[in-house]
Amino acid sequence: MRSSDLPEVRSLELFESMSDSNFEALMQAAYLQTFPAQLELITEGDPADFLYVVIEGCVELFARTNGRESTMGMVRPVGTFILAAVLKDAVYLMSARTCQRSKLLMVPSENIRDIFQRDEAFARAIVVELANCYRTVVKEHKDLKLRTAVERLANRLLRYHTDQGGTGMLELPQDKRTLASLLGMTPENLSRAFNTLKPYGVVVRGNKISLDDLEALSTLAKPNPLIDGRDT
Amino acid sequence: MRSSDLPEVRSLELFESMSDSNFEALMQAAYLQTFPAQLELITEGDPADFLYVVIEGCVELFARTNGRESTMGMVRPVGTFILAAVLKDAVYLMSARTCQRSKLLMVPSENIRDIFQRDEAFARAIVVELANCYRTVVKEHKDLKLRTAVERLANRLLRYHTDQGGTGMLELPQDKRTLASLLGMTPENLSRAFNTLKPYGVVVRGNKISLDDLEALSTLAKPNPLIDGRDT
DNA sequence: CGACGATTTGAATAGGATCAATGGGAGTGG
DNA sequence: CCACTCCCATTGATCCTATTCAAATCGTCG
Incomplete structure (x- = not known):
């Protein structure tokens, strides 16, 4: 990936406390790619192959069932999505599509899980990130129900x-x-x-x-x- | 706490991989208490002082706003609740009350955070637990919206x-x-x-x-x- | 048996969805 | 630069779902 994009990724709360060498390793394995608007990046039910980081543009998370569809959230720079599926090595629960032309960093989930095992600081950062995600959805759920x-x-x-x-x-x-x-x-x-x-x-x-x-x-x-x- | 209750707590996914000494320390600091039915254990907005584990009975998680109230989930043995608030040292987003007479283990959140820092296996287990919680809420949210x-x-x-x-x-x-x-x-x-x-x-x-x-x-x-x- | 709370049923209302049609830019091509 | 087209947003009318309020019923526990 282009090194000019590294600093902003590195400064993400998720990545900032991990060791340099582990960050290097992650970035070595990662892909930086630009996608056109309205492209479906991932589909719910698919195995979680990558953790995504939105560098530029905007991504819509949405879900479908039985012909209906609903927007679940928006991810803007610099934010990540589908962390939980990656960590659990499970399938995605949500689909994602670009809203505009967007630049995304794709980190293979194997590498995330691998370094998660080895880098304590990274593991802790992941917990904070996950807890934030969790609390965000709980709030949305309360919003809808109340x-x-x-x-x-x-x-x-x-x-x-x-x-x-x-x-x-x-x-x-x-x-x-x-x-x-x-x-x-x-x-x-x-x-x-x-x-x-x-x-x-x-x-x-x-x-x-x-x-x-x-x-x-x-x-x-x-x-x-x-x-x-x-x-x- | 009574040692006869230890095995089932220890066998919780959250606690099973941590070191014996850290588990001992956690349990030393914890309180095991029986509450009557319909007792409000925690109120949303309060600081997260304890992580709760339901040993016996049943706990209802609910939320209130503007006079309205909604049940957010049920926790049965052996399950935990409000882990995210504890980890973030934040306020509870949900309230909780007992549905029946219930036996609960209360682990001071300071101790959780402390051992989380020191015990790698515990940190990893927490991530799995949090990811599960997150995915559960996402599913509930999809259920409601779709x-x-x-x-x-x-x-x-x-x-x-x-x-x-x-x-x-x-x-x-x-x-x-x-x-x-x-x-x-x-x-x-x-x-x-x-x-x-x-x-x-x-x-x-x-x-x-x-x-x-x-x-x-x-x-x-x-x-x-x-x-x-x-x-x- | 009586009382209380929970559940069910009924009737009226409100909130939201659907269907259909119209208005209003933004972008395209002449 | 203007006309055209397309998609999004708005509006209207209607339908359907779900809530509210009220009352009846059921079941359980003293």
């Missing part, structure tokens, strides 16, 4: 708003279609949810949103750090 | 049926009220879902169910190992 569609949207807008600096403006980081699926609703329903939020100061112009009455929106949304929090 | 209430119930019945030996009979391992919440619906709706399944050979007598037409039920349920599978 809130209505409008509440989920309201809280999501507040989260994006905070992430993007809290200027009263925000940009949706994905299609409304994808956002709808991520929030567990149909595109039509998302559109109506935006209308429902209009009286709360939510103004939509394409994928740019302005929040003109944060207080009202927060009162409706009732954000909860144990669901919406970044880290807690 | 299936209707009736489908969720049908698949759940098939799973219990298999777990209990596949004799055509099964027993619900919890209240219908709790099952409903676990499946993300109201008790009333669960009752109606059972009625919907009657033409598919599902006969309900209290918490005892018989499945008289497995083929029809499976055709409706379309079970998917990537959602319903125990281990995959």
Whole structure:
């Protein structure tokens, strides 16, 4: 792989504490590749051959069953996906596709497991990463089970708003279609949810949103750090 | 703690590969305690002081927000809960209460983190356990997002049926009220879902169910190992 | 037997999905 | 630069699912 990409990978929490030689070994075995948009990278049910790291672009995790499909998450630089399947040497539970042209690092899962056995610091970093993944999904699950569609949207807008600096403006980081699926609703329903939020100061112009009455929106949304929090 | 309980704890996947001395140390620091039914053991948002192991009885994990409440999972002997919060030294994301009189082992989280640092085998076991937890929640999340209430119930019945030996009979391992919440619906709706399944050979007598037409039920349920599978 | 909680049933409502049709850019090709 | 096309998003109408509220029934435990 190109060494210019190494620093950002190395600085990933997952890789930063491992030994130099083990990191070298991992990178030796890894592939760095650019994929076009809308390419299905992995399919649920397939054996986990690689751990993926998103270097540039964006990847959508999704799941299918019985003809239906739902977006499970989005991965942006610099983030990894399907770590659990790799560690367990199991099949993927989710499929993944590129949203845009994307540069991905693919680390063979054998090498991950191998070095995991030998590098204590790496093993510990993996635990932290896994625990984060776990807690993220638990929060999403709570979100879905405890809130209505409008509440989920309201809280999501507040989260994006905070992430993007809290200027009263925000940009949706994905299609409304994808956002709808991520929030567990149909595109039509998302559109109506935006209308429902209009009286709360939510103004939509394409994928740019302005929040003109944060207080009202927060009162409706009732954000909860144990669901919406970044880290807690 | 009582040494008669040690073997079953020791044989937990999480503890079985760690060194004897570290296991001793963990157990020295741990408390074994019996709690009455319906006692709230931990509350989401509280700091994670202990890792819990269910020795006898049953514990319900649940979450609350904004006045609503939902069952997130059930833990039976011998299983652990809230490992991720303990490892991250973070707050609990879920609350827990006993369903029945239950005997629990409480291991101070400091000791867990301490030995996790020192015992490589333990660290590895933790990764496996965490990966399992993660994949379980992902499956539950897929279940909720991709299936209707009736489908969720049908698949759940098939799973219990298999777990209990596949004799055509099964027993619900919890209240219908709790099952409903676990499946993300109201008790009333669960009752109606059972009625919907009657033409598919599902006969309900209290918490005892018989499945008289497995083929029809499976055709409706379309079970998917990537959602319903125990281990995959 | 009586009381209580859990479950079931019924009726009305609300929330979301589906189907169908329209509007609105972004990109393409003339 | 403009017209065309295509896809996404929105809107409307309707249907279906699930929730809510209310009441009846069942079962269990004192």
